Amino acid sequence: AQSVTQPDIHITVSEGASLELRCNYSYGATPYLFWYVQSPGQGLQLLLKYFSGDTLVQGIKGFEAEFKRSQSSFNLRKPSVHWSDAAEYFCAVGAREYGNKLVFGAGTILRVKS
């Protein structure tokens, strides 16, 4: 079965610093991978996705993520964090064999200090 691990429950970074949020998945075949962001009191917004092709994908709001098959990872990065990036971030994995079921990680809460 699919599983997703986000090892960091909370991360605090200074405004302007770089950011990397970790995501590891467990699945044998080629997965579909997603990052979502959830601001307080809001629904989830899709940041970016990977399902084939170039392993470095660009998303909205200046985020990018890199798929590393050998490490079963799909880490999210941003070179310079803004205070408005403070939110909760979720990694999710799907696969053709599982229909349109997405399995989510437990989330990482990002705090930005000025």
Add this chain to the structure above:
Amino acid sequence: EAQVTQNPRYLITVTGKKLTVTCSQNMNHEYMSWYRQDPGLGLRQIYYSMNVEVTDKGDVPEGYKVSRKEKRNFPLILESPSPNQTSLYFCASSLRQNYGYTFGSGTRLTVV
């Protein structure tokens, strides 16, 4: 505006009183899904639907029902709610399998 609309946004109910949370999307998406979100657990899928009249269980289907009579609507039914169903619920839709979901704004349900 393309969106997934859930109603109500907030609901407080008593144990055993049947309730329905509605979900509608205006994007002609085939796939729809219900998730519940609980602190420390992320989002867990309750039910999903790949098309009209096609539904299947997710990871936590017990105590819930769904129906997909029309492409745009995917209501979530709690026949006899219990306090352990207190949670934040999200409806989501997707055009195709690998497109990623568009989420509604959520329904915060409290069962007392």
